[in-house]
Amino acid sequence: MSALGFDIIVIGGGHAGAEAARVAARGGARVAMITMLRDAIGRMSCNPAIGGLAKGNLVKEIDALGGLMGEATDRAGIQFKVLNRSKGPAVQGPRAQCDRDLYAAAVQSILATEPNLTILEGSVASLTFQGDSITGVVLADRTSISARAVVVTTGTFLRALMHSGEAKTPGGRFGEPSAETISDSLRAAGLELGRLKTGTPPRVEKDSVDYALLEEAPGDERPRPFSILTDSIDQLQVLCWLTYTAEPAHELIRANLHRAPMYSGQIAATGPRYCPSIEDKVVRFAEKPRHQIFVEPEGLRHPWLYMNGISTSLPADIQDAVVRSLPGFSQAKIARYGYAVEYDFVNPRQLEPTLQARGIEGLYLAGQINGTSGYEEAAAQGFLAGINALQSIRGGEPVILRRDQAYAGVMVDDLVTQGTVEPYRMFTSRAEHRLLLGCDSVYERLSPIAERIGVLDEPRRRRVEQRISRMNLALTAGSIPLRPDQETVAWLREAGIELTSQTTVGRLLQRPEITVARLTEAAADALPQLAERFAGLSEEETEGVLSRLRYSGYIERQLREAERLRDDEELLIPAGISFELPGLSREVVEKLSAHRPHSLGHAARIPGITPAAVALVRMHLRRGVRKSLSGTEQAS
């Protein structure tokens, strides 16, 4: 038995594991990543795309913190598109279709440059503990590896079972094994496990499709990179296509529901409501005459298409019939059938906001094991678990992002306070102050945190600094005065704007009838100082500044509201406190005691706690503060 030792072990090389390993290694820890298959590091198990609504924001947040997902996407992206482009930056979601082989290669090459990171191929059999602390892992070949912290990012691989029609195969991803025994270790450590399911759609041979019958779905004309380190997208950009299901396919699915594991009762686990299988869609949206399918290439040279929108676990013969019923697919050959996978997860209510398992020193969990779905959700958790593992072994401050600071903060808070009963996916509507969480402001919100901890690389730091100062200069354009002299009135009228009294550029932009593009166009010659302030800004930066000027009233409202709520977030609840306060019912006391909220804000978000009960706890905590203050006064 060899005696390997590291500071931090990361189990798994998926999107969570890659971020965790990289940030911890960057912070100077000696890190081992243990993966069952070295080549599978960074593999996209499901759709070949990164980003999307709210998810794209998570990728930008990871980039601002020094993570790798944005960089890898920029190297592998073959179609970039900003979703919700017509709306404000707060709800825009950048997305990129990726070449799945290039993506995995990019992740692997980024990890290869980290000198503190060792990648070990092997299967973890169990976790080892001493008292309330984790001490390392034992591999299937009996090798013991010790560490002061372990980040578990096993995705869908814990006791994983794949379903395709009536057929069941153990495994977390097609052709890859399941991790059967880690669950026992987690249970032995006192964690409760549950069961979730997710699904994937069929893949179709590229050359078996008649593209003339499909609708083209092009990307943006000017691809917008994810990472601040990327100057331009160099990959060839390609088309995606759209097609739709029709009634005959729906009928076929309805007639064969008994053969779909979710409906036959073969899978009892809960699936994601928000990424429903085609069986689900046909049943739950019975009134819809058609469902949309994005037909996405899996890569530049990859021979398959990904049928985004018909994730399914129906048997092969039905999948064939459904796919062949689609326009353009009458001769289609399915290269790999869709399947559902069910797996163990740890209800994240058992985690601290650092993603450490509550009461188990050094054990961190991130990604799908925590009940989330999606690469971006996994990566953001992986990053935070990695940085907190790093901080714990260095004795540094934990990194807990606030809800008004990052979507990642909203996600972790949701997970640890509410838990989840279905695969958790990020949405912009989960954030109560999303106007503050737009991609345009991500670097000023988050990069300073990474810099303070020493995980922000110098090139990124410099670019962040320059971006912020460029945008701040442009923001001062808001106070440029506009006097109603003849000349000004004339060029503004030219742009369709009536100026009657003195105002500023900022106030003018807030008028609802103003078209920003027309104003800036007209101002190019007439008001050169405006154009000067915006010189050197990228299109994305310009849009960000203009929208901040335009919606400053709404943004300030959310800022004030967030500040007010922050009082509750900062009102900490001492660890050992008893919630048996005069007036609280047994039910409320039990809920509070079970959740052990760390702050009053946290307590307020626990389901079933009335606002009045929160007010009572608040009064009690404040009284406690006053008491201890007056105590100090007496002592001094």
Next chain:
Amino acid sequence: VTSRVDTIAAPATPAGRSALAIVRIDGPASAALLRAISRAEVDPEVRKATFARLWDPKGELLDECIAIRYEAPHSFTGNDLVELTLHGNPLLVERVLDVLVRQGARLAEPGEFSERAVLNGKLDLVQAESIAELINARTALQAKLSLSNLEGTLSRSAEAVRSTLLDVISRLEAALDFSEEGYEFIKRDEAGALLRDAMFRLGEMAATYERGRATSRGLEAVILGRPNAGKSTLLNRLVGTDRAIVTELPGTTRDIVRETIEIGGLPVTLADTAGLRAGGDTVEEIGIARARAAALEADLVIYLVDATEGMSSEDRAEIAGLNEVLVVYNKSDLAAAPADELSISAQSGLGFERLLQSLDSLVRSRFAASEGALVNERQRGAVSDCVLAVEAAIAGLDSGLDEELVLVDLYAASTALGRLTGAITNDEVLGQIFGSFCIGK
């Protein structure tokens, strides 16, 4: 009794001799306290009126009573609760409470039982306020309104509007978060139409405030007129006693004399005032100034005109600028009033029935509310904040503002309505509400 959720006790009926008196005990130790003072081995069956003898620690009999035990969460407060129905002697009640306190109970603060009910989600804020209103009601109509609010009429209206808001919010959110799925969740016009409907209902709710407040507080009515018009005689006749001094001499009434009667289901405080004239002494002048001030603030002014003298330009000047004026001609036995005018003889009582009917229908049509009305400033403020926010959201939708910004206003609207029922609240509001309670509620 070791739990820190303490057990409280208080009389639920007023001090005084009566057939029965009720003592309430609330909290985790309530059943144990009952066992202790009734020397019982077991708890009485839940929700069953059970006879019990109560003893003090020395073994002396305190009283015989009927005990009813409630188990959490199925009680008024949501906690374990015991009600003891004793004989209605304040001395007995005091002794029982004394023994309960010596066994570990704490005397309840005013409003503490209702406060616990709100804390545990058994009552919303409007309902808790209604309890205080119901207990303090002085007329049947006031009681009816409070009961309607307690029963949830107002809360349900608010909830209905809130569910419209949440419907629009969730569909606008879906349109933002699922914009790529190829489904249409809501059209802007449809959102606008739903919000206009919500505005209409909010307008109806806001409009209940004037009547609700009037019904809850009662009305201030002032009898105004020139000297010797017969104001004091009218007051005495309305009240039914010789409350105000009546003489032949003009200027007898100097300070304001007040008395409360029920008109149209509302408590109406009538004020008899100094007759309005120039050239009296200093004391009379002060009285006249007070009369005018009272009339300006009054909900209702009964302006009494001496029929023998008729309506003068001075009378018209006094009436101008007052809120709600009922002109009444007095001394119909001496001179005829103009046709279609209310006329009475305060002296003989002639025409008095008609006056009472006029007052009654005026109050009912103008001030009375019998169900689901906003009754205080806190409630009005929440509804009006909601109205402002929905207005802003509609304006945003109409001017093409992005959904995520319209949603900021819609969340503000929903929060404001939540404040009405206490779905969203803060300590100050709670403190203010429960401060107005008396012990035992």
